[in-house]
Amino acid sequence: MNTDSQLVLVPSPGMGHLVPAVEFAKLLIDRHHRLTITLLIITQPSDPTVGAYTLSLTSSLSFPKRLHFVLLPPLPDPTNSHSLHPSAVLDSRIQDQKPNVRDAVSKLKSDPYSPRLAGFIVDVFCTAMIDVATEFGVPTIVFFTSGAAFLRFKLHTHTLWEQEKVDTTAFDLVDSGSEFAIPSFVNRVPVSVFPGISLDRQWKLFFFNHTSRMKKAKGIIVNTFEELESHAVRSFSKSDFTIYPVGPILSGRGDKRTVPKGSDVMQWLDDQPPSSVLFLCFGSRGCFEEEDQVTEIARALETSGVPFVWSLRKPPPEGSMEPPSDYSELEQLSLFPEGFLERTCENGRVIGWAPQAQILAHRAIGGFVSHCGWNSILESVYYGVPIATWPLAAEQQLNAFQLVRELKLGVEICLDYRRGWSSVVSAGRIEKGIKEVMQKESEVRKKVKLMSEMSKRALMEGGSSYSCLGRFIDDVLNNRI
Numbered sequence: 460m461n462t463d464s465q466l467v468l469v470p471s472p473g474m475g476h477l478v479p480a481v482e483f484a485k486l487l488i489d490r491h492h493r494l495t496i497t498l499l500i501i502t503q504p505s506d507p508t509v510g511a512y513t514l515s516l517t518s519s520l521s522f523p524k525r526l527h528f529v530l531l532p533p534l535p536d537p538t539n540s541h542s543l544h545p546s547a548v549l550d551s552r553i554q555d556q557k558p559n560v561r562d563a564v565s566k567l568k569s570d571p572y573s574p575r576l577a578g579f580i581v582d583v584f585c586t587a588m589i590d591v592a593t594e595f596g597v598p599t600i601v602f603f604t605s606g607a608a609f610l611r612f613k614l615h616t617h618t619l620w621e622q623e624k625v626d627t628t629a630f631d632l633v634d635s636g637s638e639f640a641i642p643s644f645v646n647r648v649p650v651s652v653f654p655g656i657s658l659d660r661q662w663k664l665f666f667f668n669h670t671s672r673m674k675k676a677k678g679i680i681v682n683t684f685e686e687l688e689s690h691a692v693r694s695f696s697k698s699d700f701t702i703y704p705v706g707p708i709l710s711g712r713g714d715k716r717t718v719p720k721g722s723d724v725m726q727w728l729d730d731q732p733p734s735s736v737l738f739l740c741f742g743s744r745g746c747f748e749e750e751d752q753v754t755e756i757a758r759a760l761e762t763s764g765v766p767f768v769w770s771l772r773k774p775p776p777e778g779s780m781e782p783p784s785d786y787s788e789l790e791q792l793s794l795f796p797e798g799f800l801e802r803t804c805e806n807g808r809v810i811g812w813a814p815q816a817q818i819l820a821h822r823a824i825g826g827f828v829s830h831c832g833w834n835s836i837l838e839s840v841y842y843g844v845p846i847a848t849w850p851l852a853a854e855q856q857l858n859a860f861q862l863v864r865e866l867k868l869g870v871e872i873c874l875d876y877r878r879g880w881s882s883v884v885s886a887g888r889i890e891k892g893i894k895e896v897m898q899k900e901s902e903v904r905k906k907v908k909l910m911s912e913m914s915k916r917a918l919m920e921g922g923s924s925y926s927c928l929g930r931f932i933d934d935v936l937n938n939r940i
Contacts, residue, residue: 463574464936465495467564467592468602471584472501472552474508475743479604479682479834480582481516481526482708488525491932495525495574499563501556501585502533531559546656546665553587560591568595577935580680586672598677598940600703600931605833606683607691607704608861609654609854611643614700616657617670642698643691646864651875654854674700677940680931682706682833684917684924687840687866687910701940703931705924707837707914709816724768724808728818731766734825737893738844740770740813741830745851746783748774752883753794759889761799765897766806768824770813785811819844826896828872831858843911845869845903847896851878868907870895 466487470480477500484496502509513528534555543551567573579592579599592599603610638647656662673679678701685692685704695702728736739756747753753771760767772783773790791800791809800809815835818824819842827844829835830851836858839846846869848859856877862869872892873884898904917924934940 462936463493463495464577465497465567465574466578466580466935467567467576468496468498468580469560469582469585469588470498470500470602471582472503472509472549474512475834476582476584476604477509477512479708480602483602483680483682483705484526485523486705486708486928487932488523490928491936493574493936494932495527497527497529497563497567499560500528500530501552502530503552529563531556531563544661546662549584550587550665550668553585557587557591560588561594564591564595577938578677578940581676583669583673586669586676589672589675599675600940601673601676601679603679603681605681605854606836606858606861607681607688607695607702608641608643608865609833609857610679610681610702611691611694611698612641612648612654612854612857613666613670614674614698615641615643617667617674620667642694643688644861644865645690648857648860649875652856652860654857655852655877656854677701678703678931678934680705682708682837684914684922685927686913686917686923690865703927705928705931707841707918707924709834709838709841724810724818725821727808728768728821728823731823733822734899735766736821736823737765737767737826737828737897738770738813738818738824739767739828740815740818740835741772741849741851742832742835744782745830746772746774748879749883750794754796755883755886756889757795757799758886759893760807761796761803762886763890763893764806765826765893767803767808768813768818769807769809770811770815771809772811816842826893828893828896831855831862831869833858836862837914840868840907840910841914843908845896845901845907847872847892849873849884849892850876866906868903868910870903 468480468484470476480498484498488494488496500509500513510530513530516522517528534552564576568576576595576597578597579588580602581588581599583601583603586601589599637650639650641648656666680703683704683706692702692704760769771786773786774783775781816838819827819838824844826847827839828847828849829839831846831848832855836846846862848863848869849872850856850859856875859869859874863871863874870892872889876884916922919925
């Protein structure tokens, strides 16, 4: 306990993984004065936001002295990346950075003033770096940015595949009505809400390989808290896996692209009654390829009469891995029913990119139509805003099922919608979900408000996540991982 120690943290490429990693690193060094954290950041030539973000942090006078950033040299994607499956591109990005990670850690260890290397913390998509940690003779902890229920789903289904106790073709039958018992869920889970990575052959291989490597780690840090996922967290008590639920780690609080207080949307929100406005936002990569779907959302909003802020994003070109962009005003006009913007100009705002956490924290927001990314769920719970579920991809369908059927903290627009697979959701169905999520005295709203209080207490001294973070630090400093 008297020796200064250092952890190397390797987040996956992109802001959605970098920001939570930075927030977690801050939590660690705030809790113990003998810990130093070095983040090895994988940059991409096509994404300048990472460099801008790290520069904005390090130039701040309040930036912690024991938190260090190393920007690894950007490497080009494989020459045939356009013809490769996205999972292969992502794996290649991580594998190709192994020599750079090895060099960076070698420099840290050779520095006589550098604290002893206690271990690696790697993002769930960077499990290939466990090999590098083993070369240096230190343990690895996985940083899992989703919830405990999904983590247990991954580990459990992987074990079934390994033991050949389940025919993996059953997972492909999305419309079969099949259901499976998963230890982290009270209810049987229908195949229709299984993560997309377990329903696509190439993603399934990606899923299998990463879970295999994850099982080699000495523990898993999970961005959740015991009160939110009590059953899922307890399901690990009889397993071989050590988990540290230390959340909610709210990535939105670290995003510097905030809307100025005097901007149109924030000023408009300031003028609205408490809990009266519906916020629609589908994440940093959320968009709809079908223009008809945008039209149906507009019709539902207008018919419901509910005040709204709608973050509407333009899909990237087909086959591109670029994030969505903002529509021009002219492009918006072609999407909406004629006269929509004029008729709703006093009752709502259509914007492009949105600082989600900043808007959710506003007193005027009373409901949230969300894609159910885990960060979005944590933010909505923390700020006490109930969700109407509209998952799009990844594990979001499973998150939506958990939110509505298991935790009773959300209402359903849809649970099994998949972008590019599903038919257009009708305006009537959307309007029903909008009205349900905006009910003033609903049981869901009461439960979310209570869970919001619990999420804040979990992070305070004596709280479940506070205590769990302390346990993790003690395990690191005393070589128990």
